[in-house]
Amino acid sequence: MINIEPNHPTAPAPAPNRLLPSSVLRFLSSACLALALSLPFAASPSQAADVRLPVIGDTASGIISKQQEYELGRTWLKVFRSRVRAYDDPLMQTYLEELLYNLATYSELEDPRIELVIVKNPSMNAFAVPGGVVGFHTGVFSYADNEDQMVSILAHELAHLSQRHFSRGTQAQRANSVLSMAGLLASIVLAATAGGDAATAAMITTQGLALDSQLRYSRSNEQEADRVGLATMERANRDPSAVAGMFENLLKSSRYTGSRPPEFLLTHPITEKRIGDARSRTMGATMRHYAQNPEFYLMRARALVAMENYPKNSIDRFTDEINANSLNTQAARYGLALAYLKNGELNRAKQQMSQLLKVNPNHLTLLHSDIEVDIAAKNYDLAIARLNNLLELNQNNYPLLVLKSDALWQQHRYDSADDVLTLLSRMRPQDPMIWYRLAEVRGLAGNISGLHQARAEYFMLIGVFDKAREQLGLAESLATGDFKQSSIIRQRLRDLAEMQEKAEKL
DSSP states (O other), X not given: OOOOOTTOXXXXXXXXXXXXXXHHHHHHHHHHHHHHHHTTSOOOHHHHHTOXXXXXXXXXXXXXXXXXXXHHHHHHHHHHHHHSOOOOOHHHHHHHHHHHHHHHHXXXXXXXXOEEEEEOOSSXXXXXXXXXXXXXXXXXXXXXXXXHHHHHHHHHHHHHHHTTGGGOSOXXXXXXXXXXXXXXXXXXXXXXXXXXXXXXXXXXXXXXXXXTTTOSOOHHHHHHHHHHHHHHHHHTTOOTHHHHHHHHHHHHHHXXXXXXXXXHHHHSOOOHHHXXXXXXXXXXXXXXXXXXXXXXXXXXXXXXXXXXXXHHHHHHHHHHHHHTTXXXXXXXXXXXXXXXXXXXXXXXXXXXXXXXXXXXXXXXXXXXXXXXXXXXXXXXXXXXXXXXHHHHHSTTOHHHHHHHHHHHHHTTOHHHHHHHHHHHHHHOTTOHHHHHHHHHHXXXXXXXXXXXXXXXXXXXXXXXXXXXXXXXXXXXXXXXXXHHHHHHHHHHHHXXXXXXXXXXXX
């Protein structure tokens, strides 16, 4: 797949200075200033264990409605995306989205509008933000032994959302809602980028800013999220004992690392009592057999290769697993193939994929990755032919369509790539990376008006409203003779003004 870097000369690079209205920016600036003052100080383990995410609003008095909560969360997501680049892997995105959406149907969440953002980061962290935003670090894969353990983290975050823990508090919190969201943003951005002591200090500062207004998860909130998340696992026919298993893995990792606990433990402190409570609630679950999903192990291998900066380390790791006859040899072979691909050893990657496909010739993930090797080898005609065959059986498949657009792009068939990405933009209009790619392709195809429109959509999704307006203005000036396009652009300008007005009122 094409690796689109933010600093590509034709890429619509974000403007860092004017992301949101001044009212929101003032709160963000205050939070960031406090964070900057805190960075020289390291957190002690006892301090870190007490840190919790802030709580916002008040459901009892209805100060923040569910719709306001949704809009606040989506505004937060725009700012987050402008600071942290989401991990662009359609295969993993689809896998995790399907897990999350399925789990949500068994949860107590009333609003089905959920947005998943994946961050490529080796730290163990996940977060939930009011309005249905769920964040997931690829590092979670490193700590989970199986899919149910990983799903237990998602179930816990959905429980925080369904119980509206961010929005339960006192009436006085309404005035501080944007500030606490800004503090949450700043701490999570640091956890996703800087990590280490900087993230720890940020979270402690966020807690300090919110403490007077009791803007943090309480112990009862965590207990309720544990209980509700566990019930969700049971209704979804997931192994509820995986909750305690995942907790134990996290606690064990913090003991072995010594320096600092995983990010998740900073916001969701885990104790022996909490593990014991989770285990006691699931005593009967150990008598049942829960089948494991082989796809988890493939995605886990994919995440491990993506997080490793030196492909040769991944090659050594998965080679050792294969030689040791690990329980997941197929996943290890898949990881080895991806590591060879990342290292440019295409023949070896192809050999590993061929062995895997002999056993599972119709496995979509394996076929997708085998075609990735074809594209890397510049066998574009073969790759596109294979993709067309697969799309006949799997119409509108998101990962396959993105892969097809990549193959067409690299083959310099920009108009055809435009067609595929335009279809994807209709399927996933809230995905900024689709618009990012579309802007690139349209620019290469000479469709300058379309380039500006795609850039505008991208900027809107990351909250850079002034740049979005500028791009729409340029597109409008080029579409003066096209009544239909002019009408579409004018409507988007009205939509943008409404979007900005809502953000200012939050």
